[in-house]
Amino acid sequence: MKRMVEFTVNGEAREMAVNGCCSLLDALRDEVGLTGTKKGCDVGDCGACTVLVDGEPVNACLMLAVEAEGRAVETVEGLQPGVDRLHPLQDAFMRHGASQCGFCTPGILMMAKKLLDDNPHPSDEDIRFGLSGNICRCTGYTKIFDAIKSAAREMEATRP
Amino acid sequence: MRRFDYHRAETLEHASRLLTELGDDTFLFNGGTDLLVEIRERLRRVRNVVDIKQIPGLSDITYNETRGLTFGALVTVGRLENLSLVRQRYPNLRSALASLGSIQVRNRATVVGNICRASPSADTIPPLVADGAFVHIYSRTNMRVVPICEFFTGPGRTVLAKGEIVTGITVPPAGDNTGKAYLKHGRRKAMELSTVGVAVSLAMDDGVCSDIRIALGAVGATVLRAPQAEAMLRGTRLDAEAVRSAADKAMEECTPISNVRASADYRRDMVGVLTGRAIKQALETFA
Numbered sequence: 001m002k003r004m005v006e007f008t009v010n011g012e013a014r015e016m017a018v019n020g021c022c023s024l025l026d027a028l029r030d031e032v033g034l035t036g037t038k039k040g041c042d043v044g045d046c047g048a049c050t051v052l053v054d055g056e057p058v059n060a061c062l063m064l065a066v067e068a069e070g071r072a073v074e075t076v077e078g079l080q081p082g083v084d085r086l087h088p089l090q091d092a093f094m095r096h097g098a099s100q101c102g103f104c105t106p107g108i109l110m111m112a113k114k115l116l117d118d119n120p121h122p123s124d125e126d127i128r129f130g131l132s133g134n135i136c137r138c139t140g141y142t143k144i145f146d147a148i149k150s151a152a153r154e155m156e157a158t159r160p
Numbered sequence: 161m162r163r164f165d166y167h168r169a170e171t172l173e174h175a176s177r178l179l180t181e182l183g184d185d186t187f188l189f190n191g192g193t194d195l196l197v198e199i200r201e202r203l204r205r206v207r208n209v210v211d212i213k214q215i216p217g218l219s220d221i222t223y224n225e226t227r228g229l230t231f232g233a234l235v236t237v238g239r240l241e242n243l244s245l246v247r248q249r250y251p252n253l254r255s256a257l258a259s260l261g262s263i264q265v266r267n268r269a270t271v272v273g274n275i276c277r278a279s280p281s282a283d284t285i286p287p288l289v290a291d292g293a294f295v296h297i298y299s300r301t302n303m304r305v306v307p308i309c310e311f312f313t314g315p316g317r318t319v320l321a322k323g324e325i326v327t328g329i330t331v332p333p334a335g336d337n338t339g340k341a342y343l344k345h346g347r348r349k350a351m352e353l354s355t356v357g358v359a360v361s362l363a364m365d366d367g368v369c370s371d372i373r374i375a376l377g378a379v380g381a382t383v384l385r386a387p388q389a390e391a392m393l394r395g396t397r398l399d400a401e402a403v404r405s406a407a408d409k410a411m412e413e414c415t416p417i418s419n420v421r422a423s424a425d426y427r428r429d430m431v432g433v434l435t436g437r438a439i440k441q442a443l444e445t446f447a
Contacts, residue, residue: 001165020166020209023196043197045351050264056238059264062193066166067213111263132350133262 007068009034010078018065025049027065028075036076036106040135047134050107051075057114059133076106079113088151088158089113098147100138108134112148120152120159162199164206168214172298172325175212180323182208188325189213190233191269193261194277218327223249228333231271233326237284238266250331252287252340252359252442259283259344262351272326275311278318279353281378285312286359287342289375289383293331299324312382337370338363339442343434347421354378355422358434360442362398369398374406374435379414379427386410389435398443407435 002017009032016031025042028034028051040048042061049060052074079087089112092098099105108131115122115130122130127145136144166189167182169175179186187195189209198204212218218232223245231240240246241257260266260274260283274284275295285308293308300323308329311318320326334340342359346352357377363370372393374386389409396402416427 003166019163021162021164021199043200044193044261044265047262047264056267057264058267059193062196062265062268064166064189064192064196064211066168067211130263133264135351 003066005066005069007070008072010074011072016065020064020066022065023061024051024053024063024065024068024073025060027068028060028073031065034075034077038103038106040103040107045135046104046107047111047131048104048107050110050134052110052114055114057111074110076109079109087113088154089116089148092147092151092154093144096143096147096150098139098143104134104136104138108136108144112151116148116152116155120156122148122152162202162206164199165208166211167208168211170214172212172215172327173300175210175215176298176300176323176325178208178210179325182210186210188276190273191236193265193269194273212325220328223333225333227330229331230328232328233270233272235270235272235328236267237261237269237271237274238263240271241266249334250287250291250340251445252290252342252361253284253331255342256283256287256344256357256359259349259352259354265351272329275308275329276318276320276326278312278314278316278382280315280380280382281354281357282383283342283344283354283357283377285383286357286375286377287340287361288329288331289385290340290342290359290361290373291331291334292361292373293329295326296328296330297324298327303327305330309385314381335363337365339445341438341441343438343441345430345434353421356416356427356430356434358431358438360435360438362393362439362442364398364443364446367397369393369396372439374410374438376410376414376431376435378421379416379431381415384414386413386435388413393439398439403436403439406439407432410435 038048040046044059044062051060185207189211218234221231223229246254271284295306340361344354345356359375362372376384389406392406411432414431416424418424
């Protein structure tokens with residue numbers, strides 16, 4: 001039996017009809033059409049599907065779509081502040097080569113956004129702790145850390 | 161994912177009725193971080209899930225000096241982990257909470273879910289056992305309160321009867337004379353199941369140990385106490401020699417198995433090492 005779910009994605013009100021067993025991840029990708037959020041392991045180990053729900057990072061694969069009722073979901077597609085403007089994290093990830101195959105990147109960007117929103121000056125240890133649920137098999141993390149620290153400086157410089 | 165039907169319970173009575181009436185293969189759905197994995201990996205056959213997250217009154221956290229810390233079934237691991245009260249008063253529980261899964265998992269997983277899953281390696285169980293916590297259980301006919309050490313009957317098994325629902329946990333108050341620690345041993349720090357976990361909760365009066373509880377995780381069918389090791393330490397000053405003998409005794413008291421994460425011998429050795437270290441760390445509270 002399908003259920004109607006009303007929620008917001010990246011600030012936009014959406015309505016979808018989903019089966020009770022459909023994950024938020026599958027709903028975002030197949031029903032809403034936002035394929036930026038990736039399906040890595042589908043069991044909560046890799047962090048590639050990290051999205052923010054009411055501001056808190058969760059694995060979209062471990063949440064059912066029906067549970068999104070009335071909630072605000074943010075995905076990587078909502079990260080950029082304007083059509084032709086990138087979020088400082090996105091910009092820094094490109095400049096530092098913090099993305100290779102790119103599959104983990106959307107999840108890491110969302111986790112890094114939450115990290116910098118809560119803690120504008122994270123130490124290496126803070127970043128390591130913050131990203132411990134996001135697995136990257138390409139970069140060795142060094143460039144990801146560089147990019148996050150660079151974005152933190154950039155955001156600090158432009159903060160009003 | 162294998163298909164199942166989703167039911168949203170409005171009240172405990174409603175949830176309990178659904179659990180009994182929908183038949184076998186019906187499971188409570190709380191944080192879902194274990195259940196959904198088990199469904200996807202086909203470890204558990206599930207036809208119906210009963211979501212209890214809309215039931216009012218299960219999200220509270222309270223603390224007072226006589227009753228201690230009480231939290232409801234819907235309280236997430238992440239919410240407790242970030243509470244300064246837990247950091248200050250229950251460092252053993254706090255350490256277990258912060259080592260469970262990842263931040264993303266902890267934002268969904270609940271402590272009550274962790275104990276109901278009853279894994280011998282569950283991180284939150286050893287500190288709750290060491291602290292002598294109580295489990296509040298609802299059924300349609302009565303409420304009961306069970307000491308947590310009597311809650312588990314085997315790996316993945318508890319005293320819960322069909323239709324019974326754990327509504328919360330109470331952890332006794334932590335006095336100024338108490339010291340606590342939880343040490344988790346794994347192959348990596350994050351996203352890891354514990355190979356061995358040791359929790360200690362002790363009380364010191366005038367330099368003498370008046371009470372101590374040692375809980376051993378992942379070295380038996382359920383989380384175990386080490387009653388003989390504890391008895392050896394009560395009434396002592398917890399000097400290095402006493403702690404070493406008790407740690408050796410704890411190694412005898414555990415019943416580990418060999419599996420993909422470690423051999424039984426290795427686990428037993430680590431019980432000795434971690435028991436000594438956990439007691440030392442618990443004592444640092446008084447330093």
